Amino acid sequence: xxxxxxxxxxxxxxxxxxxxxxxxxxxxxxxxxxxxxxxxxxxxxxxxxxxxxxxxxxxxxxxxxxxxxxxxxxxxxxxxxxxxxxxxxxxxxxxxxxxxxxxxxxxxxxxxxxxxxxxxxxxxxxxxxxxxxxxxxxxxxxxxxxxxxxxxxxxxxxxxxxxxxxxxxxxxxxxxxxxxxxxxxxxxxxxxxxxxxxxxxxxxxxxxxxxxxxxxxxxxxxxxxxxxxxxxxxxxxxxxxxxxxxxxxxxxxxxxxxxxxxxxxxxxxxxxxxxxxxxxxxxxxxxxxxxxxxxxxxxxxxxxxxxxxxxxx
Amino acid sequence: xxxxxxxxxxxxxxxxxxxxxxxxxxxxxxxxxxxxxxxxxxxxxxxxxxxxxxxxxxxxxxxxxxxxxxxxxxxxxxxxxxxxxxxxxxxxxxxxxxxxxxxxxxxxxxxxxxxxxxxxxxxxxxxxxxxxxxxxxxxxxxxxxxxxxxxxxxxxxxxxxxxxxxxxxxxxxxxxxxxxxxxxxxxxxxxxxxxxxxxxxxxxxxxxxxxxxxxxxxxxxxxxxxxxxxxxxxxxxxxxxxxxxxxxxxxxxxxxxxxxxxxxxxxxxxxxxxxxxxxxxxxxxxxxxxxxxxxxxxxxxxxxxxxxxxxxxxxxxxxxxxxxxxxxxxxxxxxxxxxxxxxxxxxxxxxxxxxxxxxxxxxxxxxxxxxxxxxxxxxxxxxxxxxxxxxxxxxxxxxxxxxxxxxxxxxxxxxxxxxxxxxxxxxxxxxxxxxxxxxxxxxxxxxxxxxxxxxxxxxxxxxxxxxxxxxxxxxxxxxx
Numbered sequence: 001x002x003x004x005x006x007x008x009x010x011x012x013x014x015x016x017x018x019x020x021x022x023x024x025x026x027x028x029x030x031x032x033x034x035x036x037x038x039x040x041x042x043x044x045x046x047x048x049x050x051x052x053x054x055x056x057x058x059x060x061x062x063x064x065x066x067x068x069x070x071x072x073x074x075x076x077x078x079x080x081x082x083x084x085x086x087x088x089x090x091x092x093x094x095x096x097x098x099x100x101x102x103x104x105x106x107x108x109x110x111x112x113x114x115x116x117x118x119x120x121x122x123x124x125x126x127x128x129x130x131x132x133x134x135x136x137x138x139x140x141x142x143x144x145x146x147x148x149x150x151x152x153x154x155x156x157x158x159x160x161x162x163x164x165x166x167x168x169x170x171x172x173x174x175x176x177x178x179x180x181x182x183x184x185x186x187x188x189x190x191x192x193x194x195x196x197x198x199x200x201x202x203x204x205x206x207x208x209x210x211x212x213x214x215x216x217x218x219x220x221x222x223x224x225x226x227x228x229x230x231x232x233x234x235x236x237x238x239x240x241x242x243x244x245x246x247x248x249x250x251x252x253x254x255x256x257x258x259x260x261x262x263x264x265x266x267x268x269x270x271x272x273x274x275x276x277x278x279x280x281x282x283x284x285x286x287x288x289x290x291x292x293x294x295x296x297x298x299x300x301x302x303x304x305x306x307x308x309x310x311x312x313x
Numbered sequence: 314x315x316x317x318x319x320x321x322x323x324x325x326x327x328x329x330x331x332x333x334x335x336x337x338x339x340x341x342x343x344x345x346x347x348x349x350x351x352x353x354x355x356x357x358x359x360x361x362x363x364x365x366x367x368x369x370x371x372x373x374x375x376x377x378x379x380x381x382x383x384x385x386x387x388x389x390x391x392x393x394x395x396x397x398x399x400x401x402x403x404x405x406x407x408x409x410x411x412x413x414x415x416x417x418x419x420x421x422x423x424x425x426x427x428x429x430x431x432x433x434x435x436x437x438x439x440x441x442x443x444x445x446x447x448x449x450x451x452x453x454x455x456x457x458x459x460x461x462x463x464x465x466x467x468x469x470x471x472x473x474x475x476x477x478x479x480x481x482x483x484x485x486x487x488x489x490x491x492x493x494x495x496x497x498x499x500x501x502x503x504x505x506x507x508x509x510x511x512x513x514x515x516x517x518x519x520x521x522x523x524x525x526x527x528x529x530x531x532x533x534x535x536x537x538x539x540x541x542x543x544x545x546x547x548x549x550x551x552x553x554x555x556x557x558x559x560x561x562x563x564x565x566x567x568x569x570x571x572x573x574x575x576x577x578x579x580x581x582x583x584x585x586x587x588x589x590x591x592x593x594x595x596x597x598x599x600x601x602x603x604x605x606x607x608x609x610x611x612x613x614x615x616x617x618x619x620x621x622x623x624x625x626x627x628x629x630x631x632x633x634x635x636x637x638x639x640x641x642x643x644x645x646x647x648x649x650x651x652x653x654x655x656x657x658x659x660x661x662x663x664x665x666x667x668x669x670x671x672x673x674x675x676x677x678x679x680x681x682x683x684x685x686x687x688x689x690x691x692x693x694x695x696x697x698x699x700x701x702x703x704x705x706x707x708x709x710x711x712x713x714x715x716x717x718x719x720x721x722x723x724x725x726x727x728x729x730x731x732x733x734x735x736x737x738x739x740x741x742x743x744x745x746x747x748x749x750x751x752x753x754x755x756x757x758x759x760x761x762x763x764x765x766x767x768x769x770x771x772x773x774x775x776x777x778x779x780x781x782x783x784x785x786x787x788x789x790x791x792x793x
Contacts, residue, residue: 206616
């Protein structure tokens with residue numbers, strides 16, 4: 001029983017998250033536990049949503065990664081807030097605009113990869129410059145507030161759980177269902193193991209790749225839309241920290257960097273961990289430099305622990 | 314036919330060697346001595362214990378009981394005793410050159426100028442085993458064809474590598490070589506044994522075993538069931554000893570080729586096929602057959618669309634590159650091509666999937682306790698069965714097979730031949746590239762390839778080994 005639990009690759013990110021939580025609590029003698037959990041769920045949700053997308057892309061196999069996530073978040077946040085213009089009852093319109101921006105960005109990314117045969121790392125990085133420029137051009141430095149109702153939703157809670165976390169959980173369940181139960185999930189996992197073998201087994205691999213690159217952009221755009229509403233407006237650097245985060249949560253969460261194996265629960269554990277480890281270092285009063293260095297070292301430690309365990313089993 | 318010249322002390326001696334993997338007795342008390350000058354032909358079904366025996370001899374595994382010793386040299390380990398192995402699964406590093414690959418198993422090649430010495434050594438070995446091989450030692454292995462890689466691997470096995478090769482183990486060395494190259498290898502084995510070397514030769518090709526072995530050792534269920542000088546065996550008695558009752562020779566009605574309808578398939582390369590026909594692709598290995606089949610498959614299927622069922626399925630011969638999905642179970646590997654048919658609104662019907670996998674496990678005889686085991690837990694031949702099941706479980710009217718019988722034992726081959734025949738009778742078309750002439754001779758129509766093009770189309774009574782060889786070689790004599 002214990003061994004089957006330990007052999008789950010996602011367990012490590014949850015253990016690490018719990019450890020970080022306990023470390024903070026040790027310092028505060030247990031005060032503020034629910035506040036910390038609430039904050040972790042709120043901020044972790046954004047990391048989890050973009051992490052889900054990055055996970056799908058990384059599952060496509062070596063070389064596949066989307067570095068345009070921050071730019072797509074900014075673009076979707078900017079365009080949707082501009083369309084809503086702080087007017088009430090425009091939340092659905094804003095969401096639609098955000099998703100449309102995501103679809104467009106995803107198609108653009110894949111067009112570069114497929115038509116010009118660019119490596120995804122180059123294609124998405126250069127495309128992100130374009131996305132960022134469009135965001136700057138359309139925004140012109142204005143900070144538009146989200147509609148009040150939407151802002152309330154993004155910062156609010158239902159039965160004690162942050163609404164953004166609920167959205168993240170629903171999206172996670174959808175992604176999990178697709179991966180575990182749907183034909184498309186099988187196709188994706190097969191393509192990630194061996195693209196040529198998948199093609200020869202009759203899988204429409206280019207359709208799978210295109211859909212995956214669009215999906216990651218749509219998830220990033222939803223995260224951007226929510227984050228802009230959550231933080232009272234879009235900012236040009238709002239997605240910045242999610243470049244490393246989106247990749248880190250995938251790796252810490254136990255998804256195979258070599259492709260072909262995804263892990264949804266691990267992404268959540270890792271997202272909570274990423275927030276909690278920063279809180280922990282903050283509450284111990286460490287300076288910014290030490291904090292970043294320790295964060296890096298801790299991530300390396302977790303990845304090593306998780307991967308050596310996987311080799312042994 | 315070689316006569317055994319058994320002299321001196323054995324190079325390797327196994328006494329009551331056993332090897333258990335958990336509850337599985339892979340090797341169940343085997344005693345065998347190999348003397349200098351001997352060529353032992355080792356035969357048996359997939360899973361009979363041949364590979365385990367080989368791994369005990371070459372030191373890859375330690376026996377669970379019994380002993381393995383090297384009396385002739387007194388060396389404690391196989392490496393010092395001059396035991397070399399050439400494996401059926403190619404084990405070269407594709408990103409390194411031919412010469413650099415020699416260095417991996419030749420630790421003494423160090424210091425300034427080791428590459429030059431490595432080049433000289435591998436070139437000499439290649440020249441000895443395969444005259445006119447045309448392989449440049451400076452080329453990286455990934456640019457070689459599969460046959461050339463196998464040749465390099467064999468040459469590395471026979472190379473002196475600092476000491477001297479005394480016992481060379483060849484595990485299915487000819488399965489990806491064409492007849493002419495294989496003959497060069499057999500000739501070298503005879504020379505090598507005449508000079509006092511010993512060879513342990515594993516092959517599913519009976520002809521080669523009878524051709525080259527001085528002694529034939531038959532394994533079954535982890536035991537040696539027969540070990541006699543080659544002349545004491547006949548093909549029938551050998552097959553009988555292996556424990557598979559050979560069915561009557563597949564009768565091909567050479568005179569009455571069934572009337573096939575119009576061609577349903579016409580490729581740019583000139584391949585044609587009718588409904589229900591078994592079309593063979595023959596010729597020397599590496600003359601464009603595999604490429605022609607892959608191209609045909611890519612032309613007829615899409616990377617963008619997948620309907621309820623495609624027109625064509627592919628059975629890979631190069632399992633690692635083209636077939637196996639290594640992270641998955643046997644079950645998922647079996648059903649991957651038929652997912653759209655067994656899905657409802659995009660969700661896989663797992664009950665149907667389990668049922669189909671169980672059905673094919675029984676039908677094609679995949680040797681596993683549980684189809685949810687990982688695909689790599691199967692032996693190579695059983696992995697190949699999974700790939701057959703994957704293709705045949707679909708409803709695709711055309712099945713493309715790229716030399717799919719590599720490493721498959723005789724019994725399974727007969728079963729698969731029968732399955733192909735019955736599926737063809739139901740109206741399925743097969744395109745079948747094979748390096749084994751007797752397989753090609755079972756086809757209704759044969760295209761012989763030479764230099765990336767079709768050099769002959771044979772039908773009915775014209776499909777004979779002689780005609781195929783003639784079409785494979787024709788121009789080579791004239792050019793030279």
